[in-house]
Amino acid sequence: MDEKVFVRVVDNGARAMEEIHALHRQGHVAEDIFVLAHDKSQTEYLAGAANVNTVTMEEEGMIQSIANMFRSRGDELRAKLESMGCTPQEARVYEAEMDRGKVVVMARVRAANRMM
Template identity: 65%
Template sequence: MNEKVFVTVVDNGARAMEQVYSLRRQGYLPEDIYILAHDRNRTDDLAEAANVSTVSVEEEGIMQSMANWFRSRGDELRAKLMSMGCTQREADAYEYDMDRGKLIVMAKSRVPATRGL
């Protein structure tokens, strides 16, 4: 299956919660919605409060997840974003936003892969 990723940048936790509720109303499942913040604790706290996911080994793969132990937080965030389907350029821009205190809300929607003839 291919996955299509929706990404938005919000200013604060209240806006992140609004976005999460909006995505749920659109039919996204809680396990397909993610929150990222520059601070790990803030990411975990917001994800728990919203009952959504954080980007983990399942999305990144074991090798990327292990590599994150040795990366700076910025490099780790960019790797997480790219594992969710963002390009390098998008990941750089989103990480820049998180450096400035903004939050990222993402949702993945599984869509059937197209078959070649």
């Protein structure tokens, strides 16, 4: 499947919600929108409130998902970002932003849905 990922780094949960609503208005469906924050409970809260996804075993694969149980949070976040299609360098940049309290909102852009 030919997929790319759109990534937006926002300042906080309120901005994440705004970005998620904007993605919905642009035609993205809930199952293709993901939210990720350094704090796991913030990630779960935002995903639940916006009815979108977190990066789970389905996106990561079973081996990465199990490995994440033994990784530091930073390593886990970078692995999740890479499983969504980010390069290792991009994943490091986004993880550093999350260390500073930012939130990452992602949307899968499937080849069939691309308009560019």
